Amino acid sequence: MPRIGVFICHCGENIARTVDVKRVAEALAEHPGVAYSTDYKYMCSDPGQTLVKQAIVEHKLDGVVVAACSPRMHEKTFRRAASSAGLNPYLCEMANIREHCSWIHEDREEATQKAIELTRMMVEKVKYNAPMQAIRIPVEKRALVIGGGIAGIQAALDLADGGAEVVLVEKEPSIGGHMSQLSETFPTLDCSQCILTPRMVEVYQHPRIKLLTFSEVENVEGYIGNFTVQIRRKARSVDEDLCNGCGDCIASCPVKKIPSEFECGLGKRTAIYVPFPQAVPNTPTLDRENCTLFKSRAKTGKDACMRCQKACQRGAINYNQQDRIEEFKVGAIVVATGFQLYKITKEQPRPGISGYGEYGYGTVPDVIDGLQFERLASASGPTAGKILRPSDGKEPKKIVFLQCIGSRDCAKGIEYCSKICCMYTAKHAMLYRHKVHGGQAYVFYMDIRANGKGYDEFVRRAIEEDGAKYLRGRVSKLYRDGEVIKVHGFDTLSSEPVVIDADMVVLATAMRAQPNIEALAQKLSVSYDKHAFLNEAHPKLRPVETNTAGVFLAGAVQAPRDIPDSVAMASAAAAKVLDLFSADELEREPTIAKVDATICTGCFHCERVCPYGAVEHKEIRDRKGNLIKVIADVNPGVCQGCGTCVATCPSKSVELQGFTDSQVFAEINALMG
Amino acid sequence: MASPEQQETGHGLDQHAPAELKDEVAALTGANPARCYQCGKCSAGCPMAVETSLRPHDILRLINMDQREKLMENDSIWLCLTCETCAARCPNSCDPARVIDTLREMSLASGSTAAPKAISAFHQAFLNQIKSGGRLFEVGLIANYKFTGGALLADVMTAPGMFMRGKLALKPRRIKGVKDVRRIFAACEAAAKEQQ
């Protein structure tokens, strides 16, 4: 006969108000197999836990059911208490009579009856519980950081400085991300390059950071502490070991008119190029789509040009380089892939999002986006820091900034606030005024969201000292009218329609998730929201973790973030990883699947449905080494315990520990009391 | 934190107060005025914004503030051209055009006389024409309108111009199903009264 202890918690008045806890305890005392049943005001308090521990010893309990709040709240607490009293922690279960009972029902009679039944179900389950041990798994103390923007750079440096090995993967030819494109940063107006470049160099030189640029994550396998990642090193056509970054190849390249991605199309680059002078690494990359040689090979099969190869004295140019896959073992992964900017074009990459026909779908010259303005304002940009119109190179005397383009616009498919635009627009208005004396900046805004340290003061400065005229309203329509852009807006504060003849318009376009981020998220088994921003494990308490253990988030991959936020998240993620790396082994819940070798028929239905690839093939041989059969075997390190294999197994030869068929059937059987 | 007493009162109000204007409008239009965040994009594109005292976003604001009388007694809702520019560009799908249609209907039902005489007379004259013949008889419309509207403008003088160009039929044509049309009118007018 089992000896089970039942502990009914009042939770102050939370449970006791609607559940007659005394009656529950009495009813359970009568239940077969229950050796002890009691109630107490706060079971999770110290005296409450002591009560449980003492009862385990005094009544020689071989199972415990605590009827209280949700197991999500206190299962760990009571299992720890049971363990300290010498009972295997997995012989302790909770019945949820608060969230699922006392809080959602008013009728005392009904609630009490339900509480009795819920507790009985768990008692019946516990009868079939088996002692289990937590799983211990070794930890590979190397981290993968995906994305080399400011978040990835910060995470990589913090990790490496903390003693961990780091593999930093960046898909572009250089690290630096969006921050390297910015002119100056709010709210201090310090030069973005000046604060970023030293950190980029630090990454490059750090002995514990392996930097892989022009590379992408191909595949991820494994689990926390033990991931195996494959990285595609895209063919750069330049041998990174031989290249010394002299730039002779670039000077020799005859294809000079390719719109530069780094300059947002406002500047040009060659086919073999470094994206910007401070790029790290300073190794050029050959853009095969625009290279004369590769075009000629594709068209006629003949070689052509090859001037860069001739120009390179180190023989570093290799036209026959192929993509290659490198494999790394890592214990944790930080995802810091950042964002892309929304474009107002008619064609959109995602269904459900549309462009702005009322603003000409991006076809009106001199209507640019915020990042383009950054390039114009940047001293190292295409205009050497002068604000000039792209169409005719004239200095705009009237400039209009439109905020919330794509943001907070349900009709265009994006309802969220992009968070950074209020600030950078204020910055733009300021920079404009500093650079174009006597110029007038207008800002169409809806609400000014400046809730960071020194942020509101910064916006006030743009208005009070730099004379930006803020108009509260959205613009209905804009179009080119001869030399000017007619901007039709409404100032809701003076209640007047406003038409501005602008020389230039800057759109503060929304921050969007990176293209194809879903594919990466799926490789990592991390969920994402409807806008494809990756989901944190808990919005308040676990902001940089994900629901996949060992995978962490930093920066705008999770939601629109500014630089300080991204850096803080990156340091937080690094701290989490270092915490993980501080032990040699990890403990995990033992709720995993296990195959009964004697009845498995080797049909491998389980292998087909397992989302983790945890099912392996195991050969059963007789003593002479003759193969008897091949059966399924679950890798305890990889299995996450979803139980899909169990429900699928035709021969019922696989069980999920902690949720075995007998345990579930016991609960079902208890339904009728 | 609200005291229990305040909560009690608050709850009581919710239960017994008549439906707020915004809820009424939401029920009648299927658009939710509460979604309006007062960006003014509707008013920025409204061709009549220079002529009206209340612009589309003002109207949404007053609906959300439950200012029934102010809306019903203002002629702005009658100056809407129903060009739908506001609805097409509203970031929150508040559909101001449809909302204003509904307000006009409510205003008529409430017996408000805020509609500019010329406009209400035109609508009335127009509908009278259809009611009597099933189709619009333009000469009849102009005559009916100019008399009831009282604005005997130069327009009537251009009617001969229209006539000379063969653009005006002088005899109304009545359709076979005119009874059918009149029944539709009667049913819709009855429904409007009932709603009130």
Place this chain on the structure above:
Amino acid sequence: MSDNGNKQHDNSFEPRITAFVCTWCTYTGADLAGTSRLQMESNVRIIRLPCTGRIDPLFIIKAFERGADGVIVSGCHPADCHYTAGNYHARRRFTVFRELMDFIGIDARRLTFSWVSASEGTKWKEIVDETTDRVRALGPFTAYHNLAGGAEEAMAGGVQ
């Protein structure tokens, strides 16, 4: 209505409903309904499983056999499964299972299959109330003794 607090305890039929839910989404959503104090029908008993993928159709048959009048199966939304794909397998399995229910003679309206995420406490309440109302209207499930024994055999081939 469930939340008017003065439900009649006469002899009218009160169904017993068993809910098989995953721990990550629906169980948490039901917790949220609790913390939000959403009053709902008290007829549902939840059995917590790691994932809807773990739910063997046999559990449902067993529940009916043991006297349940209705069953709710609820897990994460498609694409939100904590285990990546368990809920897809569950969905596939239950498409087939519904047909099997017909065959066995259980009215398919006694089974509710839904997605409730961790943030959808209100949706959970709605599902509980709707299912209870529906099953209450269907009346007690009395054919369960017919299920005993035979059902397990019927399921032995597995429903994939």
Place this chain on the structure above:
Amino acid sequence: MKLGYYPGCSMHGTAREFDESLQAIAKPLGLELTELDDWSCCGATSAHATNRLLGVALPARNLALAEQQGFKDVFAPCAACYSRLATARHEMQEDAKLDAKVKEILKRPFSNSVGVMNIVEVLRGLIPQIKEQAVQPLSELKVACYYGCLLLRPAEITGFDDAEDPSSMEDVTRATGATPVEWRMRTECCGGSFSLSRTGSVVRLGRAVINDARAAGANAIVVACPMCHSNLDFRQQAMGQREGATEMPILYLPQLVGLALGLSPQTLGLKRHFVSTQPVLELVAAGAAKGEVK
């Protein structure tokens, strides 16, 4: 193509030339129009501006007639009628309560199965035929395609073209050999229903449309709506021309197509306009002369 033809009230009155020109081009383009028997007025703005139910029930009567008379689609060339018919169809699909109510009022069987088409949509579908049948090159003619409001908005009801950046009228215009100009006011409102009741607004809005078309170098404005036509043509004199500026002829889209097909100005009703269409005819003649030289 066989279509149920819903002319609407103005096509038999003030917009007579719209009807005439449409009938004239129908045959050469292979368009078979059968007028809906006993159709009634759609209620126009006056109905839906004062009584939503009426604004749906009046057009619904015509949709029901079309269904009874066996038409798959109703063709309403008047933009206002088109808008009302399409809106009624859409609202009844979206709102089950309204649907039931209207059906109760109509007192005739109706399953809301009939599609609604406008003039631009129909002519866009006939572009190959227009190109094939065009005998008169309109190469000297530059026109401003004016959509106005009712054709395009709301997008979820009309849906045949981009509401902010439409191109279908320009496509039809190109098929006639004329050149569409790039201009700004093509989707703005002309004042529509205030033609008689608030003339001042109409004059203000119409003037902006005409001035923009003129600034863009158009020889004429092409419209697809009787209200736009009457506001821009009949009211043009009241708008007061700038010194030295010539009048801006306003053509219906089928009139433009008809010119390309070589139909006579009389047939196309071009003599019925308030603003003379003579300058257009001269440009057409000039184009023809050039064509012959080639």
